[in-house]
Amino acid sequence: MKITPIERINQPSITEFCNKFVIPDKPVILTGVANEWKACEQWTPETFKSMFGDVIAPLRASDDEIEVFFGGLAEKKLISIADYIDSILSETQDGHKRLYLGNIPFDSPIAKAHLDKIRPDFEFPNYFPDNTGNDLRLWIGGANQKSTIHNDNYHNLNAQIFGEKTFLLFAPEEYQKLYATKMDDELWSSPIDPQKPNLSKYPLFDDVTGLEAVLAPGDILFIPAFWWHQARSITPSINVNMWVYTHKICEIWEQHPVLSGNMANVVS
Numbered sequence: 001m002k003i004t005p006i007e008r009i010n011q012p013s014i015t016e017f018c019n020k021f022v023i024p025d026k027p028v029i030l031t032g033v034a035n036e037w038k039a040c041e042q043w044t045p046e047t048f049k050s051m052f053g054d055v056i057a058p059l060r061a062s063d064d065e066i067e068v069f070f071g072g073l074a075e076k077k078l079i080s081i082a083d084y085i086d087s088i089l090s091e092t093q094d095g096h097k098r099l100y101l102g103n104i105p106f107d108s109p110i111a112k113a114h115l116d117k118i119r120p121d122f123e124f125p126n127y128f129p130d131n132t133g134n135d136l137r138l139w140i141g142g143a144n145q146k147s148t149i150h151n152d153n154y155h156n157l158n159a160q161i162f163g164e165k166t167f168l169l170f171a172p173e174e175y176q177k178l179y180a181t182k183m184d185d186e187l188w189s190s191p192i193d194p195q196k197p198n199l200s201k202y203p204l205f206d207d208v209t210g211l212e213a214v215l216a217p218g219d220i221l222f223i224p225a226f227w228w229h230q231a232r233s234i235t236p237s238i239n240v241n242m243w244v245y246t247h248k249i250c251e252i253w254e255q256h257p258v259l260s261g262n263m264a265n266v267v268s
Contacts, residue, residue: 001194001205003168006213006221017127017222022155025224027169027211034159035218039121043161043238045085048140052114053082063100063145069183070148070191073097088142088236098142106136122240124157124220130246139239146232149178149190155244156223160215163237167213167221168194170228177204178228194230 011032012020021028034040058076060068067073077099079087084101106115115138124134135154149170158167170178178190179202192198197205213221214234223229231239 001197002207002209003212004210006169006211014125014127014129018129021222022128022224025227027213027224027227028222029213029215030157030220030222031218033125033218034122034161034220037122037159037161039118039159039161039240040218042121043118045089045140045162045236045238048238049082049085051117053080053085055081055114057081057084057101059084059099059101061097061099063098063102063141065146065148065189066191066193067097069189070181084140088140088145098145100141100145102139102141102145104138106138111138122159122161124159124242127157127222128155128244128246131244132247133245135243137241137243139237139241141233142236143233145237146195147230149180149192149194149228149230150183150187151180151226151228152223152243153186153225155225155246156221156229156241157244158215158221158223158231158239158241160217160219160221161238161240162217164234165215165237165239166232166234167215167223168210168230168232169213169223170208170210172226172228174208174210174228177208179205180228190228195232 006027006029008029008031012030020026056078058078061073061075061077062068079099081101084099087098104111104115106112106119149168151172179192180188180190183189192202192205199206215221
């Protein structure tokens with residue numbers, strides 16, 4: 001695996017961002033934007049425990065998506081937000097699986113009444129002139145929480161609010177080296193754990209080329225549609241992201257199915 005650091009740019013204009021990154025589908029870390037948000041000043045795990053501690057939420061049974069998608073741990077478990085915050089701030093024991101509070105839609109009928117209280121604390125710039133819609137999500141996890149390598153058919157602006165998180169990104173063309181598996185009609189995911197890859201089982205992964213983004217509070221990572229990516233928390237972390245839909249993405253999805261991950265005939 002050959003990994004290089006991702007580019008950073010400070011407070012780009014909409015025109016600069018579109019011309020240099022959106023149009024050529026190039027990932028980048030944006031600085032000098034989210035650090036001005038109230039969220040970056042006030043959101044901490046303790047803040048969420050204080051505001052929402054009594055709320056009972058259904059959480060994933062593991063904070064390792066490889067276990068969820070490929071290890072049969074897809075069930076949900078109920079826990080209070082207070083107990084969850086305590087769990088992610090504590091040290092894990094060998095063999096112990098943390099639950100995970102991630103991918104929470106701000107417009108979810110269950111979560112909206114609670115998340116409306118913090119919605120004014122951030123505002124993503126409108127970097128996409130042909131924006132046809134967006135979707136805001138909240139992610140709260142402990143150290144070492146990680147996703148699978150997967151791709152999405154929409155642009156992603158992922159803001160680090162609290163803690164530190166690292167992302168690995170791989171261009172759409174690298175799909176053969178990732179051994180992606182179809183999870184549903186809109187999601188393809190890789191069974192490879194990039195932190196400890198089984199190269200005897202997945203030898204092509206040794207030749208994969210990618211980018212690494214290490215996010216600190218106030219950083220925003222732009223992940224273009226169809227780019228493969230894995231997120232991994234270095235410390236307890238809070239992120240908010242915005243998925244963005246555009247006319248161009250819809251056209252690419254329809255005309256170039258391989259880029260969207262529909263490669264059942266070329267990936268074993």
